[in-house]
Amino acid sequence: MRKPRDIDAELKALAEKTKQLKERRVQQLGELVIATGADTIDAETLAGALLVIAETSDPAKRESWRKRGAAFFQSKGRNAGKGAQREQGSAGTPDSNAASA
Structure with a gap:
């Protein structure tokens, strides 16, 4: 059974x-x-910038940002950002959901 x-x-x-x-x-x-x-960056400014990104529908801008992000993750030293030396390797490669957020 x-x-x-x-x-x-x-x-x-x-x-x-x-x-x-x-x-x-x-x-x-x-x-x-x-x-x-x-x-x-203060939370209000960061939130504002993210809102602009979320509202942007220009494919050329989005592709430019995507390429810059991909280059950031591919750089071994992650020296593309100011905070790279503080937290090397902690961000990892985000999954597809995180990348679109």
Whole structure:
């Protein structure tokens, strides 16, 4: 006879996995801010800049920013940003979701 599935346990496990993934994403975004040196900018200015980026629909600008970001992650010393020496290697390569955020 087949064992019945424990749906509640599966949902609980999925909820925990979702929580862990969200926490990891937040941590990676914070590490990215530090690695780029943007942690020296006040929160209001940083939020404003991110809003402008999110609202920009010009494909040429977005591609330019993407290339610059890719070059930042490919540089071994990560010396593209001012904060590079403080947190070398902590940002890692973000997943596709983080890169689009």
